Amino acid sequence: MDFQLTALQEELRDTTRKLCAGRFPVAASRAAGGRVDAGSWAELADAGVFDLRRPEESGGLGLGTTDAAVVFDELGRGLVPGPLVWTHLAAGLLPAGTVGGIERPVGAEPVLVEYLGDLDALVVLDAEGVWAVDPHPLAAHPLAPLDPLTPVWTVAELPTGDRVGSADDASRWRLEGAALTAALLAGVAAGACELTVAYARERRQFGRPVGSFQAVKHALADMLVRAEMARVQAYAAAAHVDEPDVADTVRAVAAAKLVAGDAALQNGKAAIQLHGGMGMTWEVDAHLYLKRAWVLDASFGSADAQAEAVALRVLR
Amino acid sequence: MFGDENKTLALCSAAVQLAHSESERRLAADLRAWLASALPQLPARPARDDWPARRHFDLTWQRMLFDAGYAGIAWPRAYGGREASPTEQLVFLEELDRADAPDVGVNFVGTLHAGPTILAEGTPAQRERYLPAILRGDEVWCQGFSEPEAGSDLASLRTRAVRDGDEYVINGQKVWSTYAHVADFQELLVRTNPDAPKHKGITWLIVPMATPGITVRPIRTIAGPSEFCEVFYDDVRVPVGNRVGGEDDGWRVAMVTFAFERGTGFVGEIMEGMRLCRQIAHIAQRLPRGKGTAWDDVELRRDLGRAAASIDACWSLTAWIVSEAARGGAAGVGASVLKLRVGEAFQELAEVGMRVLGRSALAFDHFDDVDGVSSARVIAEYLRGFGLTIGGGTSQIQRNIIAERVLGLPKEAPWTSS
Numbered sequence: 001m002d003f004q005l006t007a008l009q010e011e012l013r014d015t016t017r018k019l020c021a022g023r024f025p026v027a028a029s030r031a032a033g034g035r036v037d038a039g040s041w042a043e044l045a046d047a048g049v050f051d052l053r054r055p056e057e058s059g060g061l062g063l064g065t066t067d068a069a070v071v072f073d074e075l076g077r078g079l080v081p082g083p084l085v086w087t088h089l090a091a092g093l094l095p096a097g098t099v100g101g102i103e104r105p106v107g108a109e110p111v112l113v114e115y116l117g118d119l120d121a122l123v124v125l126d127a128e129g130v131w132a133v134d135p136h137p138l139a140a141h142p143l144a145p146l147d148p149l150t151p152v153w154t155v156a157e158l159p160t161g162d163r164v165g166s167a168d169d170a171s172r173w174r175l176e177g178a179a180l181t182a183a184l185l186a187g188v189a190a191g192a193c194e195l196t197v198a199y200a201r202e203r204r205q206f207g208r209p210v211g212s213f214q215a216v217k218h219a220l221a222d223m224l225v226r227a228e229m230a231r232v233q234a235y236a237a238a239a240h241v242d243e244p245d246v247a248d249t250v251r252a253v254a255a256a257k258l259v260a261g262d263a264a265l266q267n268g269k270a271a272i273q274l275h276g277g278m279g280m281t282w283e284v285d286a287h288l289y290l291k292r293a294w295v296l297d298a299s300f301g302s303a304d305a306q307a308e309a310v311a312l313r314v315l316r
Numbered sequence: 317m318f319g320d321e322n323k324t325l326a327l328c329s330a331a332v333q334l335a336h337s338e339s340e341r342r343l344a345a346d347l348r349a350w351l352a353s354a355l356p357q358l359p360a361r362p363a364r365d366d367w368p369a370r371r372h373f374d375l376t377w378q379r380m381l382f383d384a385g386y387a388g389i390a391w392p393r394a395y396g397g398r399e400a401s402p403t404e405q406l407v408f409l410e411e412l413d414r415a416d417a418p419d420v421g422v423n424f425v426g427t428l429h430a431g432p433t434i435l436a437e438g439t440p441a442q443r444e445r446y447l448p449a450i451l452r453g454d455e456v457w458c459q460g461f462s463e464p465e466a467g468s469d470l471a472s473l474r475t476r477a478v479r480d481g482d483e484y485v486i487n488g489q490k491v492w493s494t495y496a497h498v499a500d501f502q503e504l505l506v507r508t509n510p511d512a513p514k515h516k517g518i519t520w521l522i523v524p525m526a527t528p529g530i531t532v533r534p535i536r537t538i539a540g541p542s543e544f545c546e547v548f549y550d551d552v553r554v555p556v557g558n559r560v561g562g563e564d565d566g567w568r569v570a571m572v573t574f575a576f577e578r579g580t581g582f583v584g585e586i587m588e589g590m591r592l593c594r595q596i597a598h599i600a601q602r603l604p605r606g607k608g609t610a611w612d613d614v615e616l617r618r619d620l621g622r623a624a625a626s627i628d629a630c631w632s633l634t635a636w637i638v639s640e641a642a643r644g645g646a647a648g649v650g651a652s653v654l655k656l657r658v659g660e661a662f663q664e665l666a667e668v669g670m671r672v673l674g675r676s677a678l679a680f681d682h683f684d685d686v687d688g689v690s691s692a693r694v695i696a697e698y699l700r701g702f703g704l705t706i707g708g709g710t711s712q713i714q715r716n717i718i719a720e721r722v723l724g725l726p727k728e729a730p731w732t733s734s
Contacts (some may be wrong), residue, residue: 001340001403003331003635004643009332066332124506211725214716220723221656221715224596228653229629236632246334255625262622304618310628311621316598 003239008063016071019047020078026149026285031288034149036118041082041098047086049075050091058092058235065176069183071239073231076264076296077194079288081149085180086087087298089173093164094121094132101125102299103174104158109119114295116153125156125173130165133158139149147291175250178257178300179237185260186230192267192289193223196274200303203276216274222310223270226263233259251313258306264293265303334635340407341541343400346730347408350384358418367534367542371456374421379588387451388427395435395443396451403531405580406634415585420584422495424544426450426457430503430579433520433573437561446501446522458499460523461546461570468498468713470505471514471567473705475549477506479563481555484508484521486529486552491649494706496532497547499525520566529553539699567672574682579650582658586634587702589627591696594622597668598687599694603672610672613644620672623665630658652722656714659704666698 005013023043044050052068053058061067068088075084086101090225097120104126105111113122113135122135139156146152165173197220200211210216237256240249268290272279279286336344353404359376362369381387382396388722389408391397400408412419420427431450434442449455466473475488486506496502502523524545529552535544561569597620600610610616637650674684676691684690719725 001336001406001635001639002642003632003639004332006331064331180319197725201725204465208729209726211719211723212728214712214728217719217725217728218696218712218715220725223533224718224723225653228650229633229657230625232631232632233634234628235332236334236635239332241332243334252628254621255628258622258625285458307618307621307625308614309621310625311597311617314593314620315625 001016003104003236005150009067012067012070014181015047016049016074017078019043019078022073022312025077025078026079026288029079029081032081034115034147034151035144036082036098036115036182038098044080045096050088050096052088054092060092065241066181066188066235068180069235070072072180072183072188073187073234075149076292077191079149079188079285079292081115083119084184085177085291088180089177090123093130094123097121098125099152100135104131105132109223111142111155111158112143113153113155114150114299116155117142117151122161123164123173124161125170127167127170129167130169131161131165132164133161147288147295149292150295174300175253176241178306179234179241179253181296181300182230182234182237182253182256182260185257185264185293186227186234188289188292188296189223189227189230189263189267192264192271192286193220193227195285195289196220196223196267196271199275199278210274210276214262217276219270223267226267230256230260230263248313248316251310251316254301254306254309254313257301258303258310261293261297261303264289265297268293322696336407337403340403343404344407344411347386347411348415350386351417354380354384355415355417356707361418367498371422374418374423375437375453375456377418377421378423378427378451379617382452387453388431391431391435391447391451394638395447402579402638406583406638409580409583413584416452422456422498422619423450423453425459425494425499425503426455426505429459429573430457430501431521433503434522434560436572437520437569440562441557442522455500456495456498458493458502458525458545458547459620460493460496460502460504463489464491468710471518473505473507473615475504475506476510477519479508480553483553484519484556484559486521486523486549486554488493488549490549491544492535493532493545494543494545496525496547499532502547503564505570508566512564515567517564518566518570519563520560520569521554522560523552523554527552528552537699538702539696573726579634579654580642582654583634584629584660585628585662586630588654588697589630589658589665590624592662592665592669592694593620593624593627595687595689596665596672597695600672601687602686603674603676605674610674616668616671619666623661623668626657626661626664630654633657652714652717655709656705656711656718659701660712662697662704663701666694667699669694670698 048061049071051060052063056062066279083100088098090099092117098118099121100119101123104124116135119135122133124131124133140153142294143154200216200220201209203210233256237253240252271286271289275284275286278284344497362373382632388397389400390405393399427450431447463473477484477486502525504521504523505520506519507517518715529550533546535542603610633650633654670677671719673691677695680692680695682691
């Protein structure tokens with residue numbers, strides 16, 4: 001057993017962190033309303049974000065899911081917008097570009113698609129398999145998004161599309177999608193924690209930094225605990241995807257999505273509270289972490305759904 | 317961009333590895349084979365509150381481990397140990413738990429606290445005298461750290477030891493002394509210099525429990541009879557040669573021990589939690605509730621899933637910390653985070669257990685065989701669980717440590733009413 005970052009993974013983490021800070025500052029994403037332009041998407045592609053796990057002979061980097069989790073952790077921490085997980089999952093299967101995706105709504109459930117206006121392709125998962133839908137002719141109109149960095153469209157009618165993968169493929173997409181989304185959520189939880197700790201060190205009331213008061217300090221410690229638990233479980237889930245024989249991979253991934261989802265939501269909430277009045281303002285980034293947490297919670301199985309999934313695996 | 321750095325450094329493997337290595341797998345297989353033949357030879361397990369019987373049982377088990385070469389798994393070979401790596405220690409604990417072997421019991425303080433301290437700070441003569449007896453299962457140790465007025469603020473302890481020739485004369489009181497009622501020796505922290513700053517006037521002593529002037533009184537906790545005791549000292553005389561480390565240097569000596577467990581300190585608790593999870597799920601499926609069973613309640617199922625996921629994450633953090641230690645790294649953020657989270661997760665889980673029991677939680681003995689599980693077990697774990705966020709540094713103290721040492725937040729200013 002050696003469950004620690006490899007030297008390569010430390011490089012990946014540092015390189016991605018630099019890329020996020022340099023090319024995807026939150027201020028720029030705010031100005032663009034989270035719209036994905038082809039240039040910045042190509043930059044993520046060039047960095048290897050999408051081809052990371054593809055075999056080297058197909059032009060990928062031949063790396064594993066844990067390596068990808070390290071990268072997605074940083075993308076989440078940096079609040080990088082765009083359908084990162086879907087494009088990553090579609091790499092090699094669909095032509096390079098901006099690929100979004102959803103789980104096919106059942107019955108009268110609404111059809112909401114993130115980033116639809118900027119998509120080259122839309123992937124739909126259902127019980128039968130993986131389907132490619134051409135997003136361009138869809139009758140859709142933009143909605144007022146919860147997360148200002150995640151534009152959302154409503155689609156009147158979702159066609160069946162072309163089948164590009166089997167039911168087993170769809171299951172694999174769900175598993176890997178949940179694992180990578182857990183990594184994004186772990187990053188969101190960590191980012192919210194860092195922002196808030198920095199503020200609590202600076203902000204002074206009663207003549208001293210508010211971070212010196214135990215009531216505040218303990219809430220910040222809890223933020224760190226949640227972020228750490230989310231990170232190790234997200235990495236563990238990814239490692240289980242790479243080493244499916246070690247234990248129950250499905251349970252590890254569900255636990256990761258759940259722990260990381262709860263961590264991101266709770267840390268987003270705590271970030272707003274611990275910023276005091278400033279936390280209620282649009283300008284401070286605290287709300288962006290909370291809102292992104294809700295967006296990510298709603299894809300690849302909500303925390304509630306994952307909690308139920310874990311409970312069922314307890315019986316095995 | 318990432319592809320350029322596709323090379324590995326010495327010491328670090330090419331990929332994260334959750335699976336056990338070849339040598340870890342060998343150790344696991346050897347252990348499994350030995351446990352299969354050894355466990356049936358164990359005497360019957362004693363009643364929970366029969367302490368002399370528990371002492372005898374736990375020492376018998378320790379002797380079996382010793383004879384098989386598994387005692388002191390992390391101890392140096394020179395003292396009869398196995399010098400196992402942190403990940404091998406994890407394998408050892410996993411396999412013992414999986415086989416439902418006895419836990420460390422009364423040997424806890426000797427093998428995991430006092431022994432390692434004497435190993436690190438004792439004289440050669442002290443090591444010779446005490447260490448083999450601990451490993452062989454001949455002698456039991458207890459701890460004398462906390463006092464009624466020194467809990468979280470341990471360094472303010474007041475039990476006095478005054479030098480009289482070549483003896484120390486001890487007066488005072490300790491509390492939460494684990495296994496004192498069955499122990500042969502105690503690792504005792506005493507105040508030798510009341511004028512020095514509080515951390516600088518403490519000394520670490522070895523106290524034979526049979527010394528005149530010692531009175532032990534068991535503590536009844538919210539969970540009933542317990543391993544905890546109060547110990548009173550009335551002119552208790554021990555030789556100066558029983559001091560470990562220098563006079564007034566006991567705080568540093570005591571702190572050395574805490575670095576010893578290297579991430580494996582909560583493995584038992586986490587595995588216990590995983591077992592309790594399964595048992596609660598089985599009870600829920602069989603306990604009638606309304607027209608169906610407790611398992612039909614989606615809210616209960618989700619809360620059990622949440623607790624199970626938290627415990628799984630504690631296991632992942634353990635694997636992380638143990639791997640960090642195996643690489644020779646210093647203990648990082650992990651230890652306090654793990655301590656805090658294990659206690660809370662266990663409590664959350666046991667609380668789901670109480671909700672599953674419903675009205676069956678009103679009595680310890682309402683049922684004792686729903687799939688081999690009793691209501692008493694769930695209730696006992698629920699009550700015992702409160703200690704996990706108090707003992708060994710409360711959760712509030714852990715949060716202070718995390719906030720100040722990890723997040724770098726300033727210490728709180730002294731309270732004033734103005």
